[in-house]
Amino acid sequence: MSYAYDDQNIFAKILRGEIPNNTVLETEHTLAFRDIAPKAPDHVLVIPKGPYVTFDHFCNTASEAEIVDFTRAAGQICKMIGAEPGAGGEGFRVISNAGEDGVQEVPHYHLHILAGRPLGPMLL
Ligand code: 5GP
Numbered sequence: 191m192s193y194a195y196d197d198q199n200i201f202a203k204i205l206r207g208e209i210p211n212n213t214v215l216e217t218e219h220t221l222a223f224r225d226i227a228p229k230a231p232d233h234v235l236v237i238p239k240g241p242y243v244t245f246d247h248f249c250n251t252a253s254e255a256e257i258v259d260f261t262r263a264a265g266q267i268c269k270m271i272g273a274e275p276g277a278g279g280e281g282f283r284v285i286s287n288a289g290e291d292g293v294q295e296v297p298h299y300h301l302h303i304l305a306g307r308p309l310g311p312m313l314l
Contacts, residue, residue, distance in 0.1 A: 193242075193244065195241040195242070195243055195297075195298075199296055199297050201235075201296050202241070204237075205239055214267055215263055215266060215267055215270065217259050217263050218255075219238055219256040221237050222234050222264075222267050223235055229304060230304040230305060230306050232273065232306040233302065233303070233304050234267050236263060236264045236267060236300060236301040237298055237299065237300045238260050238299060240256055241298070243298065248299045264284065264301055267303055271303070271306070272305075273305035273306070279305070281305070282303055282304060283302075283303075284301050284303055285302040285304070
């Protein structure tokens with residue numbers, strides 16, 4: 191499957207520094223920042239710096255270095271916000287929306303990390 195990446199999407203603009211963001215963590219291949227409309231006390235978006243549209247696109251075309259960096263950064267954020275159960279936190283939820291059925295608003299691959307309150311059942 192091929193994906194057309196729209197470099198005018200909001201996260202691409204954030205990566206280019208054209209729109210400000212509230213950065214939580216930046217690594218070589220990953221940027222994590224707070225969601226502008228948080229759905230929980232902690233709502234962090236984790237994005238790869240490369241031009242990927244969805245989970246599938248990222249997993250199947252990014253380099254191993256990018257995937258490792260991204261995955262470790264996401265894990266680090268769970269600890270940084272105090273949500274990692276293995277580190278004394280109360281837990282969190284990770285979501286990635288893709289395409290129309292997934293109601294993906296921004297066509298740049300990202301994870302939502304939600305924490306800071308009981309999140310209820312997963313189905314909306
Ligand atoms: P999606 O539906 O694509 O999975 O989620 C996109 C998320 O990006 C939404 O939760 C929305 O609030 C967030 N968002 C949209 N525009 C901006 C922005 O300019 N800055 C930040 N920090 N988040 C944004």
